[in-house]
Amino acid sequence: MDIFGDLRRMNKRQLYYQVLNFAMIVSSALMIWKGLIVITGSESPIVVVLSGSMEPAFHRGDLLFLTNFQEDPIRAGEIVVFKVEGRDIPIVHRVLKIHEKENGNIKFLTKGDNNEVDDRGLYKEGQNWLEKKDVVGRARGFLPYVGMVTIIMNDYPKFKYALLAVMGAYVLLKRES
Template identity: 30%
Template sequence: MRVRPRHIGSVAVAAFLALALAGALAPAFGWRLDVVRSGSMSPAMNVGDLAVTSPERPEDLALGDVACFRTSDGSHVCHRIMAIDGPNSTIVTKGDANEEADPYAVAFGDVEGKVAFTVPYLGHVVSFLQGPLGWAFIILLGAMLVFGEAKEAIVKGGAQGPREGGE
């Protein structure tokens, strides 16, 4: 069976639209899509993976969960929970690839959720699409789809000129 290029394009467009829809709808339900940008959680999460974070109350987190939180400098980190201090409402975290625990306790109020799952390599695609070349690619892809459909309609006779008699 021969795969036609048009079908490959349709599958690629469908996959792209599914990714865009997931990215657009995730925040509406409290979910986050984060690109893994460091190797501190390797091998569980590698640079370029996409971490999908579910909303989670800090009180419901458990030892071993990978919590995502904001640090004092505003950066976003996902590390494994090593200890929970309920009375002080803090957690102690550590990157799997790091030798020691993080040098700060994370306040419950800074916890944004926990990693539900990761998608290997998809973060590279997301990073590309968020950059200037990615936007150019999206615009070019859209133009190619519009012009491709118009060309196909003309070639197949779908685009007809005005009828005689004014109708």
């Protein structure tokens, strides 16, 4: 299982082939992700629910599929994913109230289904309403609990490294047989 020994035994053509294969896999994944961004209109077309604030609609670990078409109006009752200034992680909550101005600007208030109060405490200081620019996307579908792998890897980094080690060992053993 000496990776560097395997690399030294490869001729240049084999090494280039392996590097190109890896680069093609990475670039294909990036192209698929960018394609999803264009198709859905969302900067993050797939997100994982990280808390239980939306239960029973969504549970921790559910994988959400988002769209964010600007021409679609935001409606009360719709589930949106939004970013708040000063927070890195987007929040998944339901639109509680809409405040529409005469000039067409829309502001709205959100709340988690499982929370007692609205989200004004989560917004940046002095902000009472969200605007369309804060929305990352709107939930259009989900796969239950598929995102638990992401949560486990973030909560337990040793698990992530163990999983990578097992996958690496599998690839090496597969190649030798």
